[in-house]
Amino acid sequence: MEIVKILNKSTFDNPTYATEHSSGVDLKAFIDEPINLKPLERKLIPTGLFIELPIGIEAQIRPRSGMALKKGLSILNTPGTIDSDYRGEIGVIVVNLSNDIVTIEPGERICQMVFTRYEKVSFENVNKISETDRGAGGFGSTGHK
Numbered sequence: 297m298e299i300v301k302i303l304n305k306s307t308f309d310n311p312t313y314a315t316e317h318s319s320g321v322d323l324k325a326f327i328d329e330p331i332n333l334k335p336l337e338r339k340l341i342p343t344g345l346f347i348e349l350p351i352g353i354e355a356q357i358r359p360r361s362g363m364a365l366k367k368g369l370s371i372l373n374t375p376g377t378i379d380s381d382y383r384g385e386i387g388v389i390v391v392n393l394s395n396d397i398v399t400i401e402p403g404e405r406i407c408q409m410v411f412t413r414y415e416k417v418s419f420e421n422v423n424k425i426s427e428t429d430r431g432a433g434g435f436g437s438t439g440h441k
C-alpha cells in the first residue's frame with residue numbers, strides 16, 4: 297500500500313479531513329460560513345488539505361452521487377487532477393447544475409478523492425501510425441444499439 301502524506305489545516309471533527317471509504321476519501325468544505333451557489337454558478341471551495349503523493353500516483357476529485365441527485369451539485373472539472381508534485385491546498389471546483397440556490401455548509405462532504413496509478417510515457421515522432429479496423433471512426437460511428 298502506498299503512503300500519502302497529509303497536512304491537515306482544517307479544524308473539523310476527527311478524522312478532520314475526510315470520511316474514508318473503500319475506494320478513497322470524502323473531502324469536506326473548509327469554510328467558516330455557508331456558501332450559496334446560484335444556478336450554474338461555480339466556486340472554488342477550500343478543503344484545508346495539503347498532500348504529498350508518491351511519484352506515479354495521482355489523486356482524482358469526483359462528485360458524490362448523493363449531492364448530485366439531491367442538490368444538483370457537481371464538480372465542474374471532474375475528474376479533477378491532483379498532481380504528485382502539487383503542494384498547494386486542494387481546492388474543489390463545485391458547480392450548481394440545479395435550478396435552485398444550493399447551499400454548502402461548513403464541514404459538508406462535497407466530493408470524493410480517489411487515487412490512481414498513472415504511466416509515464418515518452419513520445420516518438422513518426423510519419424505513419426498503424427492501421428486498424430476502426431481507423432478514424434469515432435464519436436458515435438458504431439451507432440446507438
Ligand SMILES: O=c1ccn([C@H]2C[C@H](O)[C@@H](COP(=O)(O)OP(=O)(O)OP(=O)(O)O)O2)c(=O)[nH]1
Pocket residue numbers: 357373376377378379380382385386387388389
Ligand atoms: O480540482 C482540482 C484540480 C487541480 N487542483 C490543483 C492540483 C493540481 O496539481 C493543480 C493543477 O491542476 P490542473 O493541471 O488541472 O490545472 P491547470 O489548469 O492545467 O493548471 P496548471 O497550469 O497549474 O497545471 O491544481 C486542485 O486543487 N483541485
